[in-house]
Amino acid sequence: MLSPANKKGEPLVSLENVGVLRGGRWLVRGVEFSVSRGEIVTLIGPNGSGKSTSAKAAIGVLKPDEGRVERLAGLKVGYVPQKLSIDWTLPLSVRRLMTLTGPLPQGDMQAALEAAGIAHMIDAEVQHLSGGEFQRALMARAIARKPDLLVLDEPVQGVDFSGEIALYDLIKSIRNASGCGILLISHDLHVVMAETDTVICLNGHVCCRGTPEAVSRSPEYVRLFGSRAAQTLAVYSHHHDHTHLPDGRVRHADGSVTDHCHPEDGHHAHDGHGHAHGTHEHAHDGHEHAHAHARDGHHAHDHAHEHAHSRSGEGRHA
Numbered sequence: 001m002l003s004p005a006n007k008k009g010e011p012l013v014s015l016e017n018v019g020v021l022r023g024g025r026w027l028v029r030g031v032e033f034s035v036s037r038g039e040i041v042t043l044i045g046p047n048g049s050g051k052s053t054s055a056k057a058a059i060g061v062l063k064p065d066e067g068r069v070e071r072l073a074g075l076k077v078g079y080v081p082q083k084l085s086i087d088w089t090l091p092l093s094v095r096r097l098m099t100l101t102g103p104l105p106q107g108d109m110q111a112a113l114e115a116a117g118i119a120h121m122i123d124a125e126v127q128h129l130s131g132g133e134f135q136r137a138l139m140a141r142a143i144a145r146k147p148d149l150l151v152l153d154e155p156v157q158g159v160d161f162s163g164e165i166a167l168y169d170l171i172k173s174i175r176n177a178s179g180c181g182i183l184l185i186s187h188d189l190h191v192v193m194a195e196t197d198t199v200i201c202l203n204g205h206v207c208c209r210g211t212p213e214a215v216s217r218s219p220e221y222v223r224l225f226g227s228r229a230a231q232t233l234a235v236y237s238h239h240h241d242h243t244h245l246p247d248g249r250v251r252h253a254d255g256s257v258t259d260h261c262h263p264e265d266g267h268h269a270h271d272g273h274g275h276a277h278g279t280h281e282h283a284h285d286g287h288e289h290a291h292a293h294a295r296d297g298h299h300a301h302d303h304a305h306e307h308a309h310s311r312s313g314e315g316r317h318a
């Protein structure tokens, strides 16, 4: 266990060479990252790349089969999972949602709902909330017990572009007000919260990591989306030395194809920081891009990130 006398900058949680084996298959392997107080770490990667698995290993919901996870003693975690099993046939108010897993002082509930901007909805039925309101309610529930570490699995799913910016603004203000560490799972392969300190790109292993490029430096982005968007969203541009083929195999820069691409297979050029943060080269024609392309099926497991966004919101990765 890490020392409870945590100073800002020391890790709340750290993963070292973490692997999770299920049904004879490594879901993730060699995963290394940490989240410190006040830090925002964003996990990106294609569907099935192990983002949720890694986050669950970080908070102890899932036990790794190899490697180590260290958590600060007494660490309080607020977790918003990607999926919730709620019986939608039963009426459920926001107030009840807040106390489903345990009692909560009225003052703390009120403060969390206010911070999430939905205090006026305390008696609303959860099934009547919009996508953005529902995510805010889940976030309120996660912050109500004043966690040291907030883990948000795709917090902007089902939320439109302006709602996405509003939610990221909310996440930023939660971090600034409470100083908690935040582990964010992004539904987007390229666009992350501008405040992100470290982006970890997963594909069964850590493909690359780095800081997001500040979008506010790109006049084109500001012109298209406005300065508020540029303050909130950043592009993580990166380059991999291998391509994940649709059948799960991996084509390497030297043209060879292997079944997997773990570092020990000898094809990896990455040293953990070896990605290129090039200039922002995206041609954005419409703002739908932020939502559709992570799941459009054209680029599953394809990791050479030259792409163009079309009006339809499709992003194709060459």
Ligand SMILES: Nc1ncnc2c1ncn2[C@@H]1O[C@H](COP(=O)(O)OP(=O)(O)OP(=O)(O)O)[C@@H](O)[C@H]1O
Pocket (backbone or CB within 6 Å): 022, 023, 027, 045, 046, 047, 048, 049, 050, 051, 052, 053, 054, 082
């Ligand atoms: N308990 C399990 N048993 C077997 N396979 C599992 C289990 N949990 C997850 N998987 C598989 O592990 C892989 C990683 O899943 P995970 O949910 O971590 O991916 P993800 O990157 O979060 O994906 P998405 O973007 O689609 O949410 C997937 O192929 C998934 O089908």
